Amino acid sequence: MVEQILSVSGLKKYFPVQKSFVERLLSGKVDYVKAVDGIDFEIRKGEIFTLAGETGCGKTTTGRLIVRLIEPTAGKIVFEGRDITHLRGEELRKLRRRLQIVFQDPYASLNPRMRVGDAVKHPLEIHGIAEGGEAKKLVLEMLERVGLTPPEQFYNAYPHQLSGGERQRVALARAMILKPDFVVADEPVSMIDVSLRARILELMLELKRELDVTYLFITHDLAVAKYISNRIAVMYLGKIVEIAETREFFTNPQHPYTMALISAIPVPDPKAKRERVILKGETPNPINPPSGCRFHTRCPYKMDICSVEEPQLLDIGNGHYVACHRVS
Ligand SMILES: Nc1ncnc2c1ncn2[C@@H]1O[C@H](COP(=O)(O)OP(=O)(O)OP(=O)(O)O)[C@@H](O)[C@H]1O
Ligand code: SF4
Ligand SMILES: [Mg+2]
Structure with a gap:
């Protein structure tokens, strides 16, 4: 039987829409962006499960909900058989060690005033895993493992001294140093040069094998999804x-x-040759999505x-x- 690690x-x-006082007075109600609107899926232990879809469809919000960075409006998140939807305080802190996220933008996710070594060491310290010389040794090993060599040089560098690819390696090192069980990788290669993408994806696959980690991989790029995923959700x-x-996804x-x-x-x-299906119109507004099937305003069928x-x-x-409805 296939073992599940996570289910939602x-x-x-x-998200409530920010309005001016006058707008609120005139409309008399609060509008909401329905970023994630009732989703169900389960992820199997050890797999790479990809969330794909166009910009604004709710991928990042789903990832942030799962690692409990934001509170859900409704629904349930179960991790290793335990309901983690409303964990707080010390319980949530302990969970964070096992559930990590690599953010979409390696430029924004690293503190510009923190040296790389300190940024990677920080999680070890807050989780009480190691400190001082022992923590430094673990960080140097991890920097070397993600290809930042010589590690001593990178340890003392600031984020602005690194390329986009190097920053993304730092972000991976920071997530992996805690040896998590589950990692949300949010568009980990979308902001880096195309020529470096395959190498970073390869590194992610190696780390996955070594650390026995499960990935929720987020991408808008189906070519990347095809390369890395076991299963894909759109x-x-x-x-x-x-x-x-x-x-099955690509053939059927x-x-x-x-x-x-x-x-x-x-x-x-x-x-x-491949027949291109051209979609009509723009993605509708998530504040007021279309009735019935949300795709009906653009669907050729x-x-x-x-x-x-x-x-x-x-x-x-x-x-x-x-x-x-065409399939059911
Ligand atoms: N903190 C927030 N406050 C208000 N609206 C938000 C917030 N975060 C996301 N949204 C909105 O929720 C919707 C989903 O956003 P989300 O970032 O999850 O999409 P995404 O699929 O990750 O898009 P992208 O491919 O551009 O990263 C969008 O309409 C977005 O504007
Ligand atoms: S055919 Fe399917 S996808 Fe298209 S509008 Fe109907 S239910 Fe939606
Ligand atoms: Mg996103």
């Missing part, structure tokens, strides 16, 4: 519309939105029922889940 059910995050406007094993996509995303991946061989009834995420076999 009915997970929601609504989000659209705060909802999950499809989940499948990577091979069922949701029209997934099909459109796959068809937009550049083909390396210009002679290899829209039927009458689609704007009325919301399709549920259903198992169509082989662990493949789809939320579309």
Whole structure:
């Protein structure tokens, strides 16, 4: 039987929209951005589970909810069989050691006034794992492990002295030094030079094998998702519309939105033709998402029922889940 490490059910995050006093007075109500609007999935121990989808669909919010950086509006998060949705204080602090996140932007996630060595050492100190010379030794080993050599030189450097790729290696070192069980990697290669991406992804795969860690990998780039994932889930406007094993996902996509995303991946061989599904219009506003299926305003296969009834995420076999009236 496949062992689950994490599951979420009915997970929601609504952010109140900031309004001026006059706007509030005129509208008389608070509006919410429905960033994550009722999602369910489980992640198996040791796998790389990817969340994909266009900008603003709720990927980062989901990652931040899971590592408990933000409070959910509703729903449940279970980690290793334990409900962690409302953990606080010391219990939450202990959990943080095991659940780490690598942020989307390595420039913003490192304190510019903190030397690299101190930034990587900090988690060891706050979790009481090591201090002084012992902590420094662990940091130097980790810097070397993520390819920042000679490690002594990087230990004393400031973030602004590093390239984007080096900063992302520091962010990985900082997350991995605690030997976590679960890491949310939020677009870890999107801000670095294309030529360096494969090397960073390779490093992440090596660390995963060595440290026996499970990843929730977040990307808007399906070519990256194909390279790294065991399973892929696609989000659209705060909802999950499809989940499948990577091979099944690319050979047998069922949701029209997934099909459109796959068809937009550049083909390396210009002679290899692929039919491109062009989506109409822009992504709708998450404050007031479309009724029924949220994708109906852009879907080339829209039927009458689609704007009325919301399709549920259903198992169509082989662990493949789809939320579309055309499929159910
Ligand atoms: N703190 C916040 N306050 C208000 N709205 C927010 C906040 N964080 C995110 N949002 C909104 O929630 C929605 C989802 O944002 P999120 O950052 O999760 O998307 P994403 O899929 O990670 O996008 P990207 O690919 O651009 O990183 C967006 O409409 C965003 O503007
Ligand atoms: S439910 Fe209807 S609108 Fe939504 S993806 Fe399926 S066919 Fe398209
Ligand atoms: Mg994001």
